[in-house]
Amino acid sequence: MKKQVQHTIKDVAAALGLSVSTVSRALNDHPHISQETKQRVREAVEKLDYRHNALAASLRNSRSNMIGLIAPRITMYFQSTVITAIQHKLHEYGYNLMVCQSNDSPAIEQELVGVMYASRVEGLIVSSTLYTEDFSHFDIFNRANIPLVFYDRVPRDYLAHKIQGDDYQGGYQTTRHLLEQGARQVAYITGPLSCKLYSDRYEGYKDALREFKVPLDESLIYCHELNKENALQTCRMLFSGDKHPEAIFAGNDTTAVAVVQFAKEKGIAVPQALKVTGYSNDSRTEIIEPSITSVEQFPYEVGVQAASLMMELLEQKLKPNQSYISLTTPIELVKRQSSGVVEIPQRHE
Amino acid sequence: MKKQVQHTIKDVAAALGLSVSTVSRALNDHPHISQETKQRVREAVEKLDYRHNALAASLRNSRSNMIGLIAPRITMYFQSTVITAIQHKLHEYGYNLMVCQSNDSPAIEQELVGVMYASRVEGLIVSSTLYTEDFSHFDIFNRANIPLVFYDRVPRDYLAHKIQGDDYQGGYQTTRHLLEQGARQVAYITGPLSCKLYSDRYEGYKDALREFKVPLDESLIYCHELNKENALQTCRMLFSGDKHPEAIFAGNDTTAVAVVQFAKEKGIAVPQALKVTGYSNDSRTEIIEPSITSVEQFPYEVGVQAASLMMELLEQKLKPNQSYISLTTPIELVKRQSSGVVEIPQRHE
DNA sequence: ACTTTCTTTGCAAACGATTGCAGGAATAAT
DNA sequence: ATTATTCCTGCAATCGTTTGCAAAGAAAGT
Numbered sequence: 001m002k003k004q005v006q007h008t009i010k011d012v013a014a015a016l017g018l019s020v021s022t023v024s025r026a027l028n029d030h031p032h033i034s035q036e037t038k039q040r041v042r043e044a045v046e047k048l049d050y051r052h053n054a055l056a057a058s059l060r061n062s063r064s065n066m067i068g069l070i071a072p073r074i075t076m077y078f079q080s081t082v083i084t085a086i087q088h089k090l091h092e093y094g095y096n097l098m099v100c101q102s103n104d105s106p107a108i109e110q111e112l113v114g115v116m117y118a119s120r121v122e123g124l125i126v127s128s129t130l131y132t133e134d135f136s137h138f139d140i141f142n143r144a145n146i147p148l149v150f151y152d153r154v155p156r157d158y159l160a161h162k163i164q165g166d167d168y169q170g171g172y173q174t175t176r177h178l179l180e181q182g183a184r185q186v187a188y189i190t191g192p193l194s195c196k197l198y199s200d201r202y203e204g205y206k207d208a209l210r211e212f213k214v215p216l217d218e219s220l221i222y223c224h225e226l227n228k229e230n231a232l233q234t235c236r237m238l239f240s241g242d243k244h245p246e247a248i249f250a251g252n253d254t255t256a257v258a259v260v261q262f263a264k265e266k267g268i269a270v271p272q273a274l275k276v277t278g279y280s281n282d283s284r285t286e287i288i289e290p291s292i293t294s295v296e297q298f299p300y301e302v303g304v305q306a307a308s309l310m311m312e313l314l315e316q317k318l319k320p321n322q323s324y325i326s327l328t329t330p331i332e333l334v335k336r337q338s339s340g341v342v343e344i345p346q347r348h349e
Numbered sequence: 350m351k352k353q354v355q356h357t358i359k360d361v362a363a364a365l366g367l368s369v370s371t372v373s374r375a376l377n378d379h380p381h382i383s384q385e386t387k388q389r390v391r392e393a394v395e396k397l398d399y400r401h402n403a404l405a406a407s408l409r410n411s412r413s414n415m416i417g418l419i420a421p422r423i424t425m426y427f428q429s430t431v432i433t434a435i436q437h438k439l440h441e442y443g444y445n446l447m448v449c450q451s452n453d454s455p456a457i458e459q460e461l462v463g464v465m466y467a468s469r470v471e472g473l474i475v476s477s478t479l480y481t482e483d484f485s486h487f488d489i490f491n492r493a494n495i496p497l498v499f500y501d502r503v504p505r506d507y508l509a510h511k512i513q514g515d516d517y518q519g520g521y522q523t524t525r526h527l528l529e530q531g532a533r534q535v536a537y538i539t540g541p542l543s544c545k546l547y548s549d550r551y552e553g554y555k556d557a558l559r560e561f562k563v564p565l566d567e568s569l570i571y572c573h574e575l576n577k578e579n580a581l582q583t584c585r586m587l588f589s590g591d592k593h594p595e596a597i598f599a600g601n602d603t604t605a606v607a608v609v610q611f612a613k614e615k616g617i618a619v620p621q622a623l624k625v626t627g628y629s630n631d632s633r634t635e636i637i638e639p640s641i642t643s644v645e646q647f648p649y650e651v652g653v654q655a656a657s658l659m660m661e662l663l664e665q666k667l668k669p670n671q672s673y674i675s676l677t678t679p680i681e682l683v684k685r686q687s688s689g690v691v692e693i694p695q696r697h698e
Numbered sequence: 699a700c701t702t703t704c705t706t707t708g709c710a711a712a713c714g715a716t717t718g719c720a721g722g723a724a725t726a727a728t
Numbered sequence: 729a730t731t732a733t734t735c736c737t738g739c740a741a742t743c744g745t746t747t748g749c750a751a752a753g754a755a756a757g758t
Contacts, residue, residue, distance in 0.1 A: 006493055008714055019738045024716060032736060051489065054467040055408045056714035059743050064404065066468075075429040084424055087450055096464055099448040101436055108440075115445060118403040119415075140400065144355055257636060287606060287637050357744055368708045373746060381706060405744035408713050 007050045015044050027052070058120065066096050067310060068116035069125045072104045072153065077282045078299045079127065082151065085303025086125060093311050095122070104129050110137040123147040123310045128155065130195050130225070135160075147313035151306045156196040161313070163306050163327045165297045167197045171204025173333045174249055174277050174295060179212045181340045183247035183275050187220040187238055189231065189259075190251045198251065201279075205249065226251045231258035239266065246275065247339075253278035253285050256292050260338060271340035281334050290337035302329050356399045364393050376401070407469065415445050416659060417465035417473045421453045421502065426631045427648045428476065431500065434652025435474060442660050444471070453478050459486040472496040472659045477504065479544050479574070484509075496662035500655045505545040510662065512655050512676045514646045516546045520553025522682045523598055523626050523644060528561045530689045532596035532624050536569040536587055538580065538608075539600045547600065550628075554598065575600045580607035588615065595624065596688075602627035602634050605641050609687060620689035630683050639686035651678050 009027070013020045018037070026033045026041035044050070058064040067090055071079050087097045098121060102109035106129045116124055117140050124141055128150065135158035141148040142160070154162040178186050188205055191198045209216055222234045231250070235258070238245055250256035256278025263270045270276055270290050278285055278294040285292040305327060335341040358376070362369045367386070375382045375390035393399070407413040416439055420428050436446045447470060451458035455478045465473055466489050473490055477499065484507035490497040491509070503511040527535050537554055540547045558565055571583045580599070584607070587594055599605035605627025612619045619625055619639050627634055627643040634641040654676060684690040 009716095010714075020715080021717075021739080022737055024714095025737085028716085030717095034736065037736080049489070049492070051463075052467045053408075053469065053714055054464075055404055055413065055469050056743090057716075059402075059404045059408055059745090060714080060716050062743070073433065074423055075426070075433055077424070080424045080429050084422065084450060088452075096447070096449070096468075098445070100445070101433060103437075114400075115403075118401050119445075120402060120404050140398070143398070261636075284633055284636050287610075287633050289638050359744075369745080370709075370747075371707055373744095374707090377746085379747095383706060386706080402744050405713090406746075408715090408743090409745045409747090411713075 006053075007048045008053070009050070011048055012041065012044050012050050015048060016040055062120070064120045064122055065094060066098055066119065066121045067123045067125060068119070068121035069097055069099045070102055070109060070112050070116070071099070071127045072129055073101050074099065078152070078280050078297060081299035082127075082303040082306070085300040086307040089304055089307030090310070095311075102129050104131065106132045106134075113137045113140070117141065117144075117146075121146070123149070123314055125149045125151065125306055125310060127151050127153045129153070130192055133194055147310055149306055149310050149313070151302055152197065154196055156199075159324055161309060161325045161327075163302060163309065163329060164197065164200075165302065166328045166331045167200035168204045170279065170295045170297075170331045170333075171201030171249075172208050173204070173331075174279075174293075175205045175208035176211070177293070177333060177335065177339060177341075178247040178249060178275055178277065179208060179214065181247070181271075181275055183245075184214055185217070185220060185243070185245040186214075186247045186249055187222065187245040188249050189222045189224075189226070189234055189255055191223070191226050193223060201251070220245060226255045228254055228258045231255040232262055235259055235262040239268070244268075244274070246273075248274065248276050250276065250278050253280050253282045253292065253294055256294065256338070257284055257288060260288060260290070260292060270338050275340055276338040285334075286336065293336045293339035293341070294334055296332045296334050298329060298331070305329060355402075356397045357402070358399070360397055361390065361393050361399050364397060365389055411469070413469045413471055414443060415447055415468065415470045417468070417470035418446055418448045419451055419458060419461050419465070419473070419475045419477075420448070421476060421478055422450050423448065427501070427629050427646060430648035431476075431652040431655070434649040435656045438653055438656030439659070444660075451478050453480065455481045455483075462486045462489070466490065466493075466495075470495070472498070472663055474498045474500065474655055474659060476500050476502045478502070479541055482543055496659055498655055498659050498662070500651055501546065503545055505548075508673055510658060510674045510676075512651060512658065512678065513546065513549075514651065515677045515680045516549035517553045519628065519644045519646075519680045519682075520550030520598075521557050522553070522680075523628075523642075524554045524557035525560070526642070526682060526684065526688060526690075527596040527598060527624055527626065528557060528563065530596070530620075530624055532594075533563055534566070534569060534592070534594040535563075535596045535598055536571065536594040537598050537600075538571045538573075538575070538583055538604055540572070540575050542572060550600070569594060575604045577603055577607045580604040581611055584608055584611040588617070593617075593623070595622075597623065597625050599625065599627050602629050602631045602641065602643055605643065605687070606633055606637060609637060609639070609641060620687050624689055625687040634683075635685065642685045642688035642690070643683055645681045645683050647678060647680070654678060 009020050009023050013023045023041055026038045074080050074083060083099060090097050100112045102112060109129050109132060123146060135155045138148055149161045151163040154164050175186060190202060193199045193202060206216060224230045248259050250259055256276055259276050260270055263274055268274050276292060278292050281294040281296040285294045309325060358369050358372050362372045372390055375387045418432060423429050423432060432448060439446050449461045451461060458478050458481060472495060484504045487497055498510045500512040503513050524535060539551060542548045542551060555565060573579045597608050599608055605625055608625050609619055612623055617623050625641060627641050630643040630645040634643045658674060
């Protein structure tokens with residue numbers, strides 16, 4: 001089986017007795033080329049099954065039409081939704097998206113930044129690793145003046161454009177809600193506070209407590225990676241002594257679900273004896289019984305914003321890059337049974 | 350703000366008084382270059398912050414080191430997990446993955462195939478649209494002898510490498526299980542039967558019925574896109590008359606969840622009055638009450654298989670491309686409360 | 699001393715497209 | 729008939745690497 005040659009613009013030109021430049025211009029609908037020639041080129045392209053080589057064009061134009069995206073993992077509902085939105089939006093503008101996962105490893109993230117740069121992406125959209133504290137591997141993009149936009153997991157100090165949900169409000173409103181429901185011992189399970197989004201929420205939590213004149217109890221703060229195993233471990237700790245918390249503000253929905261399941265197993269009534277809230281409003285929160293109060297982050301909107309910002313940056317490269325944009329997107333506390341607001345409906349019959 | 354020049358191999362060569370070829374070879378660790386020169390090159394690269402231009406290299410080598418992937422949507426748990434696995438595996442081999450979503454639109458899928466080809470991906474991994482019946486837009490890849498691997502949503506007749514979960518067994522085992530649990534009126538909610546995976550399952554369903562000498566009742570078969578709205582509509586139909594089904598075999602978990610919620614609302618006891626099963630074993634199925642029997646597809650394994658196959662194909666391009674590989678990956682029926690096998694535990698205290 | 703071999707480097711031509719500039723043909727203006 | 733103008737098209741350089749081939753210099757063999 002002989003490998004089929006990939007036809008080039010040269011073959012098209014030869015077939016028509018034209019020069020490559022004319023063919024190129026015809027394909028790009030250049031005004032100086034006659035309609036007749038364009039038509040002939042179209043036909044020859046069809047017949048020869050010529051396909052544009054984006055690599056060659058990108059090299060020549062230094063325009064790859066490609067945007068890079070690095071996310072910690074795409075299996076999380078929030079992430080995959082943001083990415084979907086970005087992809088849709090970029091597609092409208094004729095850009096393609098190259099998605100990679102850092103797997104929450106700073107080393108891989110660093111490597112991927114290099115790969116993206118080597119691929120000459122025209123912009124880079126990033127949600128960083130939980131553990132990225134040194135952002136200097138992104139410097140190449142800033143030095144080369146290539147738009148760099150962070151979303152969700154944004155750096156605290158590093159200079160770049162940022163789009164972040166209103167985590168302070170998320171933390172504040174949730175805590176306030178739990179306090180309003182009468183809880184005073186509000187345990188707080190958070191991801192690493194080195195990550196801006198978690199520390200922002202923590203500020204909200206603290207401010208709400210302060211407002212209600214509830215002293216901050218360090219023994220109620222648990223900080224670790226937010227997965228099921230850790231959540232259960234923390235639950236065991238929280239309920240090992242004789243003083244039990246009245247509410248648990250979980251840093252994500254996986255944790256909140258684990259907490260609710262733990263409570264069910266131990267016969268702790270939610271929300272009567274323990275109120276629980278999550279974060280992200282993923283599909284499990286409204287399905288579990290009791291349904292879980294959580295914070296909607298509107299991921300699709302976040303994605304649209306990120307993509308739009310990227311497009312703006314691409315269109316006016318000249319803009320003084322001293323001014324970095326920092327966008328905060330709204331959140332909404334979705335109140336459900338687990339925090340005691342919503343009536344638990346009686347089963348029918 | 351002057352745009353920073355991107356240094357090229359030429360700058361490195363000039364800085365060292367070497368030729369570009371020597372620098373290129375040094376960077377690629379060519380054996381003919383002395384250690385000393387290599388060291389000097391490394392230093393100059395460091396100092397100038399030279400970065401490899403993958404576009405130029407790809408053009409020259411006709412090797413992009415890039416694999417394309419087209420999936421209907423990445424927000425589905427199954428898909429994002431498969432993609433993650435593929436990305437991890439490819440990364441081991443030094444390949445990058447370019448992910449795009451067809452959004453279940455054949456038109457977008459077709460366009461993306463063109464984009465992928467234009468980007469000169471070295472291989473393409475696809476899970477097609479639910480509605481793709483004409484696969485001829487993939488012909489370019491076959492003609493150019495570029496490896497093409499389908500997974501999950503594989504074409505029925507189109508010649509290509511395919512990796513598919515054992516949908517026949519999924520359909521068969523699930524149906525058999527429901528029959529063994531005593532149900533006879535087993536309603537079947539399926540996605541479009543034009544899609545091979547759904548028709549395979551349907552065959553399994555029919556064979557199981559046959560084995561139990563249960564006549565196929567067309568009025569119990571519902572075929573539509575599997576989302577919540579359609580599921581609820583179908584439920585209303587199923588329970589509108591006086592003869593109600595004893596079991597519902599739902600084509601995915603979203604549907605199964607909707608069915609269970611519908612039943613709860615209507616006071617239909619699951620599993621006593623109605624047994625329900627889903628497909629894909631997503632995280633909601635074990636959280637909802639009653640927990641839902643579903644089919645585990647081992648998406649990570651599917652991804653690993655797909656990536657491995659792709660790597661094999663890339664390494665021995667010469668292989669007669671007449672022989673297409675068709676791989677079936679195992680599934681596992683995870684029995685839970687909704688089909689009546691597992692005891693529903695009493696709440697503690 | 700002369701040839702052979704080995705090591706290390708450079709020249710120049712690719713890869714496939716785009717584009718500034720020049721030029722030919724056709725038409726309009728003088 | 730000559731010049732100016734318009735409309736098309738072609739030449740050739742360019743983007744940044746890679747690589748076959750040639751060659752220079754050093755080392756080794758005769």
